[in-house]
Amino acid sequence: MSGLVRVLLAAAALLLGLALAQPTPAQQLFARMLQAEQSHAFIGELREAVRWPEPLSGAADHFRHPSGVTPELVGHNFEMAITGRDFVAGREAVVLSFLPRNGFSPNWTFWVDADSGLRLAYEQRDAEGALLAEGRYLRVDRVQPFDAPRHITAPQSNPVVKRNAERILLGDAFPPGFVPVALERTRLGDGAIQGLRLTLWDGLNGTVLLVYPRQRQVPDRPYLASRSLRRVTVSALGPLPRAALEGWLTAVVQGPVRRLDAQQLERFTLEHDGQPSDEQPRDERPRDEQPSDEKPTDERPTDERPRDDQP
Amino acid sequence: MTMRDQLSAYVDGELTPEELAAVEAALAQDPELRAELNAFKRLSNELRVDEADRAAADVIRARLRRSPRSRWGAWWPALVPVVTGVVVAVVLLWPTPAPTLTSADLFGQYSEAVLSLGEPSEELNQ
Numbered sequence: 001m002s003g004l005v006r007v008l009l010a011a012a013a014l015l016l017g018l019a020l021a022q023p024t025p026a027q028q029l030f031a032r033m034l035q036a037e038q039s040h041a042f043i044g045e046l047r048e049a050v051r052w053p054e055p056l057s058g059a060a061d062h063f064r065h066p067s068g069v070t071p072e073l074v075g076h077n078f079e080m081a082i083t084g085r086d087f088v089a090g091r092e093a094v095v096l097s098f099l100p101r102n103g104f105s106p107n108w109t110f111w112v113d114a115d116s117g118l119r120l121a122y123e124q125r126d127a128e129g130a131l132l133a134e135g136r137y138l139r140v141d142r143v144q145p146f147d148a149p150r151h152i153t154a155p156q157s158n159p160v161v162k163r164n165a166e167r168i169l170l171g172d173a174f175p176p177g178f179v180p181v182a183l184e185r186t187r188l189g190d191g192a193i194q195g196l197r198l199t200l201w202d203g204l205n206g207t208v209l210l211v212y213p214r215q216r217q218v219p220d221r222p223y224l225a226s227r228s229l230r231r232v233t234v235s236a237l238g239p240l241p242r243a244a245l246e247g248w249l250t251a252v253v254q255g256p257v258r259r260l261d262a263q264q265l266e267r268f269t270l271e272h273d274g275q276p277s278d279e280q281p282r283d284e285r286p287r288d289e290q291p292s293d294e295k296p297t298d299e300r301p302t303d304e305r306p307r308d309d310q311p
Numbered sequence: 312m313t314m315r316d317q318l319s320a321y322v323d324g325e326l327t328p329e330e331l332a333a334v335e336a337a338l339a340q341d342p343e344l345r346a347e348l349n350a351f352k353r354l355s356n357e358l359r360v361d362e363a364d365r366a367a368a369d370v371i372r373a374r375l376r377r378s379p380r381s382r383w384g385a386w387w388p389a390l391v392p393v394v395t396g397v398v399v400a401v402v403l404l405w406p407t408p409a410p411t412l413t414s415a416d417l418f419g420q421y422s423e424a425v426l427s428l429g430e431p432s433e434e435l436n437q
Binding site: 182184210235 | 413418
């Protein structure tokens with residue numbers, strides 16, 4: 001092989017590597033959206049509805065679901081793609097879709113304002129396409145900059161939580177793509193049952209594992225799977241197919257729950273640029289610009305759905 | 312009635328005044344009769360003692376028949392801790408209605424855990 005061919009091959013490999021290293025348009029749009037939401041927000045009318053796990057709906061001044069987005073986990077666990085263009089509240093939006101690589105996490109769609117980079121709408125659907133949550137601006141008056149950049153809270157994998165969760169479960173038995181972010185004591189059954197709650201996060205979706213004293217009867221519902229071990233009952237619940245939850249539980253084995261004390265329980269810790277988290281854009285806006293909680297009724301549409309309408 | 316019979320009635324105070332005067336006159340004249348009178352008196356005293364004993368025994372029996380629980384009276388202090396223990400054990404072991412888990416309770420846990428992920432707890436974030 002001549003020297004010239006070698007040089008050409010090396011250059012081609014370098015160019016290929018550079019091309020692969022370049023963020024895709026979808027990744028660029030996602031990064032732009034996250035950056036924009038740290039410095040600006042829409043002033044207008046937003047309607048948000050969580051249909052699972054319990055119906056919640058009403059007007060809001062900023063998106064609250066999901067509470068946090070973890071870019072690193074999203075990049076690892078989801079295929080991002082720009083899937084079209086649309087109009088939301090009279091503004092042009094780029095449709096950004098997130099498909100889970102594990103095949104069973106809920107997928108997300110963001111409608112990103114082409115002009116500002118802010119989210120105009122979102123949808124969360126489970127693996128079978130059922131709508132779990134949605135939010136959408138019905139009217140946008142203007143784009144309002146914050147006085148100071150806000151730090152978006154993003155759940156992070158916590159090694160302390162992971163170590164203690166593995167002690168409880170006797171092994172690294174987490175659904176693919178999910179990392180443990182919180183381990184807390186909790187009370188169930190009107191406060192009569194003490195238990196432990198492990199929260200897992202895949203960047204956009206959460207799932208929960210509950211460990212509590214063995215119960216004879218546990219509800220049987222979609223998005224919920226339970227398994228009774230020697231002394232405890234373990235329930236996995238989240239917007240995942242039943243088979244995924246049951247598959248997770250088969251790997252769960254009761255560990256030395258009693259040896260854990262409160263000091264060993266934790267939630268994820270967040271440090272963003274060395275500063276504490278702050279997700280209160282209303283407090284950072286000028287007082288007269290803050291949306292009022294005393295809007296006329298017709299500006300705060302509600303769509304309370306009965307529990308039976310849950311997917 | 313012979314003089315012996317009259318002596319017996321004399322000791323028991325059952326003679327008429329005329330009979331009493333006749334017996335006392337005879338006793339004053341006859342030392343053997345006085346000795347026999349003394350023997351009657353001793354026998355009569357002994358009989359009264361026996362009757363008193365029998366009466367006392369009857370009283371006791373009557374009391375025992377009247378209050379049969381008094382038979383347990385001596386035992387009840389010992390029964391107090393036993394009964395207390397039984398009561399405590401029954402209370403502790405009595406099956407209480409088990410708290411039931413509802414699906415709303417479980418899914419409420421999901422909401423609490425996941426929808427608040429953006430708000431880390433200060434208490435557990437030390």
